[in-house]
Amino acid sequence: MEELPRGSHFQRLDQARVRRSTAELQTWIRDRFPDRTLWEVCGELGALVDEVALRDGLNQRRIRAARMLSRLAVVLVVAFLTGTVGLAVLDLVRGGQFQAVDFLPLLETIINTSVFGGLAVLFLLAVPERMERARILRVLHRLRSLAHVIDMHQLTKIPGRDELASADLGAYLEQCSEMLSLVGKTAALFAEDTTDGDVLDAVEGIEALTSDMARKVWQKIAIIQPD
Template sequence: MVPRLPDPPAPRAEGGRPVSGEWVSDHLEADAVQASIDRLARRIRARFPERSLAGVADHLRSLADEVEDTSDSSRLRLRVMRWVTGLLAAALAVATAVVVGQVVLDLRADGLGEPADLLALLETGVNDLVFSALAIWFLMMAPARHERSRMLGLLHRLRSTAHVIDMHQVTKDPEHLRADYVPTGASVRDPMTREEMAHYLDYCAEMLSMVGKVAALCAEASGDDVVLDTVSDVESLASDLAARIWQKISVLP
């Protein structure tokens, strides 16, 4: 009996995506997140054309685009900045070595001199070395600090977007749909039916999930500890807000 050969692997396009269209990868793909946000915005517009929730989805898509653009441009920018700062640090190190070498040559030419003069010269040399080391460290860390600042600014905007989404659903109270509900003069009137409110709350929860995905794209683009901690905070915020929405959906009459 001839043994059966294993089936060949399914053909895949670039980026780890099978031809069938399903995403299989070991990291989050920016274009998949963007496509999901676009699809969500179309669904919102189709069901709630008069609501501004779709505009929030468009803004979230722009943030996702910015993350991708930042990731692509940041690699080149960081590479250039590292080359420039590396050259400056090397020049500073060479200049420091030249100065120290000149001092040593002067000492050999003039003799050791008085102990007080030697102590003052030694103190000056140590100070020069310390300040040179600090300057080199500052130059080498400049690209990372610049990239951290850009990513943190984008993550702060994502956090604000999550709160904006939450504001869109905060007045959607399932109690208003109960037959025995008695509104007051200060009650927020919303003519949504049960089905409409369920869809609206579901869209808000999905959009909050996309906020977490866009934040995860920032983590894909940066390995900075502060950035990763902020990404975790944004993901936790989006998850907590979405959980409150699902509680509302679960008690719809």
């Protein structure tokens, strides 16, 4: 089997294609069921797909600005701590003659400075990543909520008890299933360029949730279309 080239587009989800599929699904639902609010729910999903594009928009510029500021703060912290140690050494040298025991305060200063300085640097460098993680987790939470909204739309559609004809009911349920699949694909878009454990766990949870919901939808469809 021929090996796919590194960076092949078959190895990544395409945000534009997911967005296009969502728009096409919304149009189909609106044309087939204009009096149902399901097509409006699909529009909400499209807006969440657009959130992925914010990586190159305003939010991403804010992240880059925060990264620059954090690096500047790191430089200032390192310069301050280096100056503190330098002053301590200078005071010791100015004292003239000194014994080995005189180095103990200097050693303590260096250790304390290194420890607190290292913690400050790690904290500052992690600020942009925490900002991006918080943004992604907020969007993923909205996706999870949207999946439950879609599930509520199909939950009340019971074969033999709904006002829709069997053919229309089957089509309606199929669109619910497709929309749940797109919710999972949208969540997966946020996992494309990250190794953050919290984000990956949230994405995996949404994919499992939507798969379970879609399976229940297809059980209903099987009852309507036994053949």
